[in-house]
Amino acid sequence: MTATRAGTTGETLLSVYPGQAPQALLSGLPSGTGLGASPRGRYVALAEGRRGLWIVRSNGSGLYRRLLPPSPTQRVYPLTIDAVAWSPDHYTLAYLVGEDLTVAKGPGPIGYAADAHVGVWIARYDGGAATQIATDTQLGDALLGLSSWSSDGRRVAVVTILGVTVVDIATHRASSIFGQVNLGAFSPTAPIFAYVLSAGQGSTSNTSQSGATFRTINDQGRGRPRSVGHDTTADNIRNSLVWSPDGRYLAYAVSLSMTHTRGDAEGHALAPVMTVVTEVHMLDTTTGRVRVVRIASPWRFDSVSNPGLSWLHVLV
Numbered sequence: 001m002t003a004t005r006a007g008t009t010g011e012t013l014l015s016v017y018p019g020q021a022p023q024a025l026l027s028g029l030p031s032g033t034g035l036g037a038s039p040r041g042r043y044v045a046l047a048e049g050r051r052g053l054w055i056v057r058s059n060g061s062g063l064y065r066r067l068l069p070p071s072p073t074q075r076v077y078p079l080t081i082d083a084v085a086w087s088p089d090h091y092t093l094a095y096l097v098g099e100d101l102t103v104a105k106g107p108g109p110i111g112y113a114a115d116a117h118v119g120v121w122i123a124r125y126d127g128g129a130a131t132q133i134a135t136d137t138q139l140g141d142a143l144l145g146l147s148s149w150s151s152d153g154r155r156v157a158v159v160t161i162l163g164v165t166v167v168d169i170a171t172h173r174a175s176s177i178f179g180q181v182n183l184g185a186f187s188p189t190a191p192i193f194a195y196v197l198s199a200g201q202g203s204t205s206n207t208s209q210s211g212a213t214f215r216t217i218n219d220q221g222r223g224r225p226r227s228v229g230h231d232t233t234a235d236n237i238r239n240s241l242v243w244s245p246d247g248r249y250l251a252y253a254v255s256l257s258m259t260h261t262r263g264d265a266e267g268h269a270l271a272p273v274m275t276v277v278t279e280v281h282m283l284d285t286t287t288g289r290v291r292v293v294r295i296a297s298p299w300r301f302d303s304v305s306n307p308g309l310s311w312l313h314v315l316v
Contacts, residue, residue: 013044013060016280016293025060034083034145038125039090039188039245045125049080053095055125067130069097070117078103079117083146087153088188091124094156096146097132113137120146120158120167134158134167138174148185148242150219157186157193164195177221183237189247191219194228194285196241196252211235214250214283229288231281250283 013026013035034047037058045066046054052068069079077099084095097118114136123130136143140162147157147164155166163179177193178184184195197213211232217225228250236255243250255278282291 013046013056014295016295020293022293022295025058026056026063034096036084036086036093038086039088041245043125045084045086045093045095047081047084047095049082050078050100053081053084053093053123066093066125067123070121070130070132072099073116077101077115079115082143085146085148085156086125087149088151089153091126092122092153093125094120094122094133094146094149096143096158097121098143118143120156122169133169133172134174139165139167140176144182148188150186151188151190155186157184159183164193183241183252185241185243185250186219187216187247188243188245192216193219193221194241194243194250196237198235212237214285216285228285229283229290231283231290233292234281244282248285250285252281252283254279254281 012024014022015025016022036045037043038045041058044056044058046056048054050069051065053066054063055066056063069081072079080098080100082096082098084093086093097120099115099118116135117132118136119132119139120134121130121132139158140160144159144161147159149156150166154170155168157177158165158167158174159182161182163176163181164184165174165176167174178195181195181197184193186193194214194216197215211230212234213227214229214231215225215227217223231254233256234252234254237252240253241250242252278295280293280295282293283289284291
């Protein structure tokens with residue numbers, strides 16, 4: 001089961017099963033940018049921007065705020081919590097602190113640099129102080145998202161405009177392992193990293209192929225990559241790639257543009273209408289087979305923001 005968030009006037013936390021219609025777990029959420037499920041699937045952490053980091057049970061009950069973003073040091077832009085990932089130790093959360101550039105508290109200086117508190121932070125889900133482990137400068141600027149924890153719980157992957165950077169939890173050292181890759185995730189069960197290549201990327205033989213190719217490689221970024229599947233309809237993956245807890249499936253959200261032509265009451269053709277449909281795709285990395293769940297009305301993904309996506313165990 002995957003959990004994802006979609007919005008109408010407010011956001012809704014959805015559970016998505018293959019072969020079943022999505023079900024609402026929690027409605028009325030403000031606009032947020034990410035979520036991460038605990039390893040056993042009992043809780044989901046929600047990144048809610050300026051409203052902070054929230055925790056909710058995976059059945060939609062017990063919502064509470066764990067913490068607010070840190071105070072900005074430069075006091076120009078308010079800080080936000082933009083993404084979150086749950087450690088395999090079951091207790092620690094890594095989250096990405098950014099800036100709300102739409103709201104200025106004062107004039108930004110010429111050559112303005114990101115606030116010193118922008119970067120990656122960690123905190124226990126059940127209380128205690130938060131610690132910053134990497135700054136925006138260490139990560140290479142232009143942070144896009146927080147990807148995942150390594151299977152041994154020692155590193156977190158951060159996606160930037162320059163590629164994927166890994167931060168060591170103990171030493172706070174950041175190192176780039178993948179350039180030109182802006183979507184990837186550590187496996188929860190093995191020392192491998194999965195990443196996505198869009199149509200024609202990394203290929204010299206067939207640049208006309210549509211969709212996306214999925215590959216895995218040693219989690220240090222070494223060795224020869226292995227192709228685990230190709231999705232011909234995944235031309236627009238919405239900044240989401242997550243592994244199933246057993247390390248077999250990859251889930252990701254895909255936006256599809258569809259054009260419909262309708263007629264009026266007298267049978268005359270009207271102008272074509274374009275709609276954007278969002279689906280959750282699940283790739284079996286052992287067979288390459290893709291299963292699709294469409295997110296239908298009344299839910300839709302916002303046309304600008306990226307949907308959060310996480311994977312839950314089915315609780316029995």
